[in-house]
Amino acid sequence: DQQVKQNSPSLSVQEGRISILNCDYTNSMFDYFLWYKKYPAEGPTFLISISSIKDKNEDGRFTVFLNKSAKHLSLHIVPSQPGDSAVYFCAASASGGTSYGKLTFGQGTILTVHP
Amino acid sequence: DTAVSQTPKYLVTQMGNDKSIKCEQNLGHDTMYWYKQDSKKFLKIMFSYNNKELIINETVPNRFSPKSPDKAHLNLHINSLELGDSAVYFCASRQTSGGGEQYFGPGTRLTVT
Helix, strand or coil: CCCCCCCCCEEEEECCCCCCEEEECCCCCEEEEHHHHHHHCCCCCCEEEEEEECCEEEECCEEEEECCCCEEEEEECCCCCHHCCCCEEEEEEEECCCCCHHHHHHHHEEEEEEE | CCCCEEECCEEEEEECCCEEEEECCCCEEEEEEEEECCCCCCCEEEEECCCCCCCCCCCCCCCCCEEECCEEEEEEEECCCCCHCCCCEEEEECCCCCCCEECCCEEEEEECC
């Protein structure tokens, strides 16, 4: 049972335009959400996160939006740059209980930004 | 200075062998994790240690045994390797009193032939 889903395997955008990556989750216990970026042969790198008490978090060119009622979050990158080309993973965790910060990942979206 | 490091980066071995992967973090974090990325690219939690104590043990075969000699190290030992163990294994760390983000190592690509 896949609790975090990224339904778009790939996304292609032009440099300077906006990239929007989407993520859906099913577990209502999730209250903390993260986006990671991964280059080939490297580990995932933390990008940005959002707590369930917020609906938006912004860090430079990256903004994450959370819609709790729809169990949906998205990552906006604007303007997109060729160096943003990578695999983006959405992840979620539940605080408290026995989760101990365990992250549940989506399957990733390959973003390609064309010059 | 590398924050989370893993050795080796590549490991090729035959079925039935026993191998270990080492992980070290210099971030001063108190919790460490092992994740497996399979051929379908899913990243799945395997184990987690907090202050050298096992706190997460997902449904993983007994052939996999994590060992944490101290807070900065979490090693993964695999006995009787099977073809299906071929994957990329990532170590990660986190400070429980900090934010929820985990910091990942570069991964170890294990190939069992």
